[in-house]
Amino acid sequence: MSAVGAEEPGFTRTAGRPARPAPLATPMDLAALIADPETRILVCCGAGGVGKTTTSAALALAAAEAGRTVVVLTIDPARRLAQSLGLVELDNEPRQVDISGGTTRDATGELHAMMLDMKRTFDDIVVAHSTPERAEQILANPFYQSLSSSFSGTQEYMAMEKLGQLRATEQWDLIIVDTPPSRSALDFLDAPNRMSRFLDGPMIRLLTAPSRAGLKFVSAGFLVFSRIISKVLGGQLLRDISAFVTALDTMFGGFRERATATYELLRRPGTWFVVVATPEPDALREASYFVDRLSTEGMPLAGLVINRTHPPATTALSATRAEGAAEEVAEAGGAGAELAAAALRVHAERMVQAAREQHLADRFTSAHPEVCVRTVPATAGDVHDLDGLRLMGAELTGSDADTPTGTPRTRILPARRR
């Protein structure tokens, strides 16, 4: 096979791909966003396993080095990453991180980090809103213990609650929130309301104290329901719930109010969402749902971070050309031929992978042309120290065109000529 002549930059055309080019994504300027004093809250969300925690920490470090006083609320950081932030255990208070190792000379900024302890956050709410004896009763109640440590949505609710608390202190210029590793990114928005609806809901009141709710509402259907619940769950659980509700009575109403207030906080100017995804179908599908939801809710979206992409070091050689050249080099033999052929195959694979990732990114942009995009290349190992976070921060905040190959940071491969 001959491999001479000018190679067109770009990537190989996969059979069956429509020829119509996808719209070009708009660059996302995270550097300006995190440096802007008007930006007060940044929420990083996305499906599980896409690197939300690392992204949050990297942005927080970059913001601190840009001179801001930042706190990053992490939910479930990898052990080594937590250690690098000085977090050794679940710890509900922000701790300052020593960032003096950086290159920035004017160390006016500060980075604080904390790890959410959901049970303790819940306990604190209980203690703050009831008398000591009553709080003790609630904390000892088995139903409360189970609710506060395992109710689906407790973690999301408590993350919201903690965000509200941090915001209320006015101690931080910028709060960066990592969201819980739930199945769906939407859970972060839905869970708090679901939970407050549940705690405040008529059902729980009817079930536990029909007399208080007014007997006229108690239908025959409800009595059947109550009997079944009692049969299925056992009488003890009902008694625990009843005791819990009675003890919590004074706090009721408060739950919904607090959840609503924090939810509103997310809609206020100064709050921005960053959606994180990997170039995988599932993660981008989640990102898509989330983007739609934010727009429905009127919540401001900064853009989409496509994390762990695999851009090639050169785009001057297509996958097909590289494969062909690898064969040719191997056939020709001689010193270093095996190595060169292997290098060409590595490149061919890389181009195929990058093309696949770009295809997925294009699909997202076709559906959401208004969403700004930033790609962040995968590193060879995991990010688990401040230097790693700094490098990632540079990828997140660097100028759009500033890459070795000149491919803009909105993309993995250059756009085909139009």
Place this chain on the structure above:
Amino acid sequence: MRLHVVTGKGGTGKTTVAGALALALAADGGSVLLVETEGRQGIAQLFDTPPLPYEERRVAVARGHGEVKALAIDVEEALLDYLDMFYNLRRAGRALRKMGAIDFATAIAPGLRDVLITGKIKEAVTRRRDGRPVYDAVVVDAPPTGRITRFLGVTAEMSQLARSGPIKTQSDGVMAVLRSPQTAVHLVTLLEDMPVQETADAIAELTKAGLPVGSVVVNMATEPALPPAELERAARGLLTGADLAPSLAAAHVPGGTAVADALAAEVADHARRWASQHALRDDVEALGRPIVELPLMAGPMDLGSLFEQAARLEDHLRAEVVERTGA
């Protein structure tokens, strides 16, 4: 082994592995049920079928008249089944659903969901027709590693909450199946820090809860492109464009030194990536469980590549049986 529970950290591909395992177990005429527990229709996507109803439905056929049926468990429907089974209350149950009461019931009893799902799984494992089991194997696409022990270990939580009542009796029955030697919990991991760490944590938790741990599936494993010595040199950044340039030029590869340098950089990246993955193989070995590696598939996952993965799992299962019977 009849019940295979597949878990893994998010993003490790546990649904794909569960699907491939079901195909592997169905080969040579097996009848296998693949169960979805998280209501995300991942199985339907994997087998390219319309969304699954709450009904056992054939999604694939395997060699020698084997078949895989799939079931997406709907918690509400499972609760209605349950009410029907124990109290003959299906009609009342429907009325309750209209009131939103069932949503409520699954919400107030954390773990009720899991009781219902594992209850349904146990029913499928123990179901018999004409004196023999309906399914040769049941494969569960289970919740992720972070939740797996709680999901399977419902009894502890339920005995605490529901100290009496049929839920307790039911969950005790389920635990008997889950803890029996016919069950294995397989863990899917990638060669990355977090998934390997979570796998180790999950194994410790499962073991403590008395749940039987099966194999560790290393998913998306990549092959090194170079011989070990060159790989190490490249990882240390000692491979340069100059090493490649003569051969590239001889083959008329365009781009000159710029392309040669770029290729060298890509090889270095590949070598580092491989080295950091390979280093984790020791950690995986240290878990002390049987290991099977599934290679990273180049394209998107389709039925063809799923059968390829299934073939590898089949070999692994066969080797496991030989090992265990001491043959």
